[in-house]
Amino acid sequence: MRANRVVEGSVQGFLRVLGRTLESEELARRDGLLQSLDPRVKLLGFMGLIVAAAASRRMEVIGAVFGLAIVLAICSRVPLRTLMIRVWAGGFAFTGMIAVPAFFLTPGRPIWWLPVLGWAVTAQGFRGAVYLISRVETTATLSMLLVLCTPWTHVLKALRVLRVPIVLVVILGMTYRYILLMIGTAEEMFESRRSRMVGKLEAKEGRRLAIATVGVLLGKTMQLSGDVYLAMQSRGFRGEVYVLDDFEMRLRDWSWLAAFFALSAAAMWMGAR
Amino acid sequence: MHIPDGYLSPATCAALYASSAPFWYVSLRRLKRRLTTKLIPLLSLFAAFSFVVMMFNLPLPGGTTGHAVGVAIASIVLGPWASILAISIALFIQALLFGDGGVTAFGANCFNMAITGSLVAYFTYRAISGNCAIASRRRVLAAGAAGYLAINAAALLTGIELGIQPMLFRDASGAPLYAPYPLKIAIPAMMAGHLTVAGLAELILSAGLVAWLQRSHPSLLIATAPGAAATHDEGGGFGWRAIRPLLVGLAASMLITPLGILAVGSAWGEWSPHDLADGAARRQIAAVSSDQALPAGVPQGLDRLSSVWTAPFPDYAPPFLHSSSFGYLLSAAFGSGLILLAALVADRAFAARRRSP
Numbered sequence: 001m002r003a004n005r006v007v008e009g010s011v012q013g014f015l016r017v018l019g020r021t022l023e024s025e026e027l028a029r030r031d032g033l034l035q036s037l038d039p040r041v042k043l044l045g046f047m048g049l050i051v052a053a054a055a056s057r058r059m060e061v062i063g064a065v066f067g068l069a070i071v072l073a074i075c076s077r078v079p080l081r082t083l084m085i086r087v088w089a090g091g092f093a094f095t096g097m098i099a100v101p102a103f104f105l106t107p108g109r110p111i112w113w114l115p116v117l118g119w120a121v122t123a124q125g126f127r128g129a130v131y132l133i134s135r136v137e138t139t140a141t142l143s144m145l146l147v148l149c150t151p152w153t154h155v156l157k158a159l160r161v162l163r164v165p166i167v168l169v170v171i172l173g174m175t176y177r178y179i180l181l182m183i184g185t186a187e188e189m190f191e192s193r194r195s196r197m198v199g200k201l202e203a204k205e206g207r208r209l210a211i212a213t214v215g216v217l218l219g220k221t222m223q224l225s226g227d228v229y230l231a232m233q234s235r236g237f238r239g240e241v242y243v244l245d246d247f248e249m250r251l252r253d254w255s256w257l258a259a260f261f262a263l264s265a266a267a268m269w270m271g272a273r
Numbered sequence: 274m275h276i277p278d279g280y281l282s283p284a285t286c287a288a289l290y291a292s293s294a295p296f297w298y299v300s301l302r303r304l305k306r307r308l309t310t311k312l313i314p315l316l317s318l319f320a321a322f323s324f325v326v327m328m329f330n331l332p333l334p335g336g337t338t339g340h341a342v343g344v345a346i347a348s349i350v351l352g353p354w355a356s357i358l359a360i361s362i363a364l365f366i367q368a369l370l371f372g373d374g375g376v377t378a379f380g381a382n383c384f385n386m387a388i389t390g391s392l393v394a395y396f397t398y399r400a401i402s403g404n405c406a407i408a409s410r411r412r413v414l415a416a417g418a419a420g421y422l423a424i425n426a427a428a429l430l431t432g433i434e435l436g437i438q439p440m441l442f443r444d445a446s447g448a449p450l451y452a453p454y455p456l457k458i459a460i461p462a463m464m465a466g467h468l469t470v471a472g473l474a475e476l477i478l479s480a481g482l483v484a485w486l487q488r489s490h491p492s493l494l495i496a497t498a499p500g501a502a503a504t505h506d507e508g509g510g511f512g513w514r515a516i517r518p519l520l521v522g523l524a525a526s527m528l529i530t531p532l533g534i535l536a537v538g539s540a541w542g543e544w545s546p547h548d549l550a551d552g553a554a555r556r557q558i559a560a561v562s563s564d565q566a567l568p569a570g571v572p573q574g575l576d577r578l579s580s581v582w583t584a585p586f587p588d589y590a591p592p593f594l595h596s597s598s599f600g601y602l603l604s605a606a607f608g609s610g611l612i613l614l615a616a617l618v619a620d621r622a623f624a625a626r627r628r629s630p
Binding site: 009010014017020021024047050051054055057086087091094099101102106108123124125126127129131132135136138139143144146152155167168170171174176178182183186208210211212213215217218221222225226228229232233238 | 277278279280282283286301310311312313314315316317318319320321322324325326328329330331332333343346350362363365366368369370371372375376377439444446447448449450451452453454458477478481482485486489490493
């Protein structure tokens with residue numbers, strides 16, 4: 001199995017992305033608090049909260065924003081288990097691994113000594129590590145909530161409110177669609193190879209297989225790009241891009257937008273003190 | 274490499290968004306002028322391709338596996354401007370949809386990987402490949418070097434961005450508010466993984482894919498090889514005529530080597546036992562090392578190992594020459610000549626191996 005990591009690892013990665021995409025689409029269709037809000041409100045509101053958490057110099061404020069994110073997740077019927085698997089566990093493991101040495105490496109006042117080794121944990125190192133982990137978990141939870149509670153196409157359309165050029169919004173939408181197509185194609189190529197493979201794959205062969213697969217994918221990409229362009233032209237595309245902007249702000253959306261701004265402003269003000 | 278939210282301060286993130294914006298603007302302008310309506314499907318498809326390439330598990334020598342960013346391949350096939358946009362789009366979808374890299378750090382990630390990576394890869398590839406033929410082996414070497422240097426340049430910038438955080442942003446107690454490690458830890462920590470595993474993954478993917486494209490889709494390599502059709506080098510050798518500009522640049526660099534004499538003192542970390550024993554030199558070393566206390570004498574290991582090998586041209590000045598400027602020139606010519614000779618020998622050896630059945 002170890003020698004076949006190129007096939008197994010890549011296929012598992014592709015399936016994980018497809019699974020997560022389907023799960024996000026399913027959660028975004030649920031009947032919950034965030035799902036019912038205008039995507040522009042969610043985008044602006046979550047951006048405000050993310051910036052407030054990133055700028056805060058006080059842990060209590062970061063903790064409060066994290067608590068708010070959990071309440072919003074529960075009200076939006078997003079299972080905490082999903083957040084645990086997709087955000088908290090990975091974030092804690094990755095950032096924790098990076099942050100823990102800061103306990104000992106950051107100069108400051110010693111508060112505890114590691115048994116046997118005798119290394120000193122400093123107060124400043126401990127606080128620095130907690131800052132980093134709490135900030136990463138909070139901001140990652142907020143951005144994941146936005147995507148879990150909003151269909152991807154709506155997130156992209158909402159980007160127009162940030163003055164993102166319309167051509168980029170269209171490109172992002174098409175990219176998303178073709179990512180799924182290409183993941184499917186790459187996965188089929190690996191699966192077909194796996195079904196014809198007996199025994200272990202040498203590392204050199206594995207490299208050759210991976211590079212050939214990427215090469216075939218690149219060839220398909222360029223060919224598909226030409227085909228899509230011709231298809232667009234045959235449908236009358238002459239360079240002008242239009243996006244159907246069917247969002248409509250209701251009183252409820254305005255109220256939530258005001259609430260998000262008030263909460264972000266309060267968090268920034270309290271976090272700066 | 275993908276910096277998550279929380280590692281960089283909002284001020285750093287804003288500065289890097291602002292630094293990236295002109296590159297995005299210029300890229301979009303240049304591509305719109307050249308590609309017009311073809312731009313949308315080409316960028317969409319290539320961004321999707323870049324996203325998928327980042328998910329490939331690549332087996333590396335030594336039994337480990339690595340993921341490549343694919344930035345060199347994007348620069349070689351599309352050119353640097355389209356590569357900047359394609360990789361930026363792929364990074365945006367990674368950040369927002371899959372949480373790989375932060376939303377506030379998106380500008381930083383684009384600046385490091387999409388912008389710096391694309392430009393370093395493109396210029397490295399063009400400088401090394403010159404005008405050699407599409408099928409030339411030199412293009413494979415150029416692609417490998419482009420991928421390796423691009424990913425390491427991006428890693429270096431990431432290390433610097435993370436390393437300046439504790440210098441600039443601390444709370445009242447002195448605890449770091451963002452990434453906690455200073456430059457002297459952040460840069461080696463970033464570079465260790467990228468000079469080895471990640472750099473190797475990028476090198477193998479870039480070189481391997483260009484070799485594959487030379488056989489299967491040579492037309493995809495033409496966009497960044499404008500002079501290739503004029504040469505007749507079909508892969509059997511270095512093609513000295515094609516690298517003439519490189520040789521002229523090398524000669525010019527040699528001529529300016531005596532400028533090194535203008536610098537005073539020793540290069541940091543290149544001290545000899547003599548420097549560590551000399552009082553004035555010790556004071557200078559301490560001054561440029563944040564006043565870190567030096568060991569009382571010359572470290573035993575340094576003293577013992579420094580005499581194992583005596584350089585024929587110590588300090589770039591052969592003992593039989595009285596002019597240090599001429600010594601620098603001679604050393605530069607000698608060193609460059611040895612490298613060119615090694616390249617020639619390797620080239621002949623590969624060519625002989627290729628010809629043998």
